[in-house]
Amino acid sequence: MKLADLHLRRHDDGTYTAIWGPFLLKSGFQPIFRMTGGPARIGAFEALCRPFRDGVPSSPGKFFPLVPKDEGYLVELQTRAVHVLNAPAVLTGNEWLFLNFDPSMFTSRGKILDALAILNETIAIAGFDRKRIVCEVTEHRTDEAQLLSLVSAMRERGFKVAVDDYGADDSDMERVRKLSPDILKFDAYWITKLMDSGTAGADLLKEMVTTFRDKGIITLFEGIEESWQLDLAVDCQVDFVQGYVLARPQTVPTNFHDFRAKLPGAGAGTGSQPPTRVPVKSSLDAWDKQYSELMDAPQPQPVAVNAPRAPSSEQSQMRPDYAADSTGFGVRRPPATFGKRTR
Ligand SMILES: [Ca+2]
Secondary structure, X not given: OOXXXXXXXXXXXXXXXXXXXXXXXXXXXXXXXXXXXXXXXXEEEEEEXXXXXXXXXXXXXXXXXXXXXXXXXXXXXXXXXXXXXXXHHHOOOOOEEEEEEOHHHOOOHHHHHHHHHHHHHHHHHHOOOHHHEEEEEOOOOOOHHHHHHXXXXXXXXXXXXXXXXXXXXXXHHHHHHHHOOOEEEEOHHHHHHHHHOOHHHHHHHHHHHHHHHHOOOEEEEOOOOOHHHHHHHHHHOOOEEOOOOXXXXXXXXXXXXHHHHHOOOOOOXXXXXXXXOEOOOOHHHHHHHHHHHHHHOOOOOOOOOOOXXXXXXXXXXXXXXXXXXXXXXXXXXXXXXXXXXXX
């Protein structure tokens, strides 16, 4: 699989999309706030797939089950590619970029190498610093050798690794022990349950954040939707917080510029109560030098690329004559069996 097989399009507004069957795959970005080691600020973004059909948004929860198992790998490649290409316009503060990887898609060494080669290629095109990439390895029952091989290949290429959906199971602890992630994303459902369970739950969360900090692992709470939960997260001294209470995902082209402008000072928060500074020692301290270097460094210039331009209307994305366009990123006709498999 090559970049040219991904049906990518560059639009007049500078955004990128991918075409998969009748769907147009756009990027969504959700801010992740850094809560420790200084005033709260946007420290990263998680990139999310935003599928559209005939110009109408389709929920990811409905879209992904439509993707046949053998096409899932392609869709992952497409979404990561558009996310990286869209990132420079969104991550203007040199934030980190969290990209999702479903390890069950990597059924061979070749697939790992191809996926990371394509990621490298898009990083070069976007002029993005690889040190800003965080690979989120999602929670799935996966062959262990396959998982370790994927994660070590990510590290060899200089990417950071996050374990996603970390919960309380023994399997989760085991996963952390084996993968030694840089970042741990606590499972949103589990956090909510613990927070709802009163002091004992909150104490457990706090204790876990401390334990991981001692191991040098950066912690992240996601799915924080209410201000009392945010207060609790701050109280737990977690490094990163992601959730609707702070910022919702936006589909590209985003207007995070306006959003940033509304942030109180260097702080963060869209509600009436901006998160407070947490003057604690943080796992991120160890990253601080690199972090500030990245934030301040001039970013590499994007390389010239002959991506075909797409007509501006989304409807026209679906024109069958696109299939004849094999230049640049290329556009391939959807598999003939597509309709049968997805309707
Ligand atoms: Ca994720």
